[in-house]
Amino acid sequence: MARTHGSRADITGPLIREQALRLFARHGYAAVSMRQIAAAVGVQAGTLYGYTADKQALLAELLTDHMERLLTAWEDDPALPPLQRLERFVRFHIAYSLDHSDAVFLSYMELRSLSPENLAAVTALRRRYEEALAAILRAGQDSGEMTVPDTRLASMALIGMLTGVTNWYRTGGRLDRARVADIYWDLARGAVGA
Structure with missing residues (x-):
């Protein structure tokens, strides 16, 4: 299939993904058509295919791209004390979520729209990220620095709490990003009994 005159694969492909992400995050997957994505990119609908x-x-x-980037960006250091590892995770997650708020929103709100096969693939990536936090919590329990009744549930609850920042945070608001991260760290520390 021929591309639209003037389009370039190295530009058009990323632009399609960027506009689809923006539109899906704003209006929901079900409400967005391929024609709307094409119009936002400035190409004919057939070009998308x-x-x-x-x-x-x-x-x-x-x-999938969002989860792979998240997993690549997160770097744990098992040599550090568990509480320090947890603090690094909290601050990383807050910063990453705010820097990629549309992707984070889509990752939580549109899982329901995935086919069973695609859901399984994305869920496997999400579990790897949850397991990264669970490993920190287990280390904290082993060292006596943390107390959680169920490591898996605590991991999912902490990630859910941290991700919620994307729903309300606005640049220029009452709290800057550093203060937000400080408060979330205090909340997370309390949630693990530290």
């Missing part, structure tokens, strides 16, 4: 099989494949790519 040179870059993605369909809207489902595009959503799966966006969610």
Whole structure:
């Protein structure tokens, strides 16, 4: 299939993903058509199919890409004390979530829109991230620095709490990012009994 005159694969492909992410995050996956994405990019609707099989494949790519980038960006240091590792995780998650708020929002709100196969793939990536936090909590329990009744549940609850920052935080608001991270760290420390 020929590309629209003037389009370039190295520009059009990323632009399709960027606009799809923006539109899905603003209006919801079900409410956005391929025609709307094409219009936002400035190409004909048929052009999109040179870059993605369909809207489902595009959503799966966006969610998979988000989780892979998140996993690549997070670096734990098991040599550090567990509380320091937890603090690093909290501050990382807050910063990453605020820097990628549309991707984070989509990752939580549109899991329901994935096909079973795509859901399984994205869920496996999410579990790897949850396990990274669970490893920190287990180390904290082993050292006696933390107390949680269920490590898996605590991991999911902490991630849910931290991710919630994307729903309310606004640049220029009452609290700056550093203060928000400080407060979330205090909350997380309390949640693990430290």
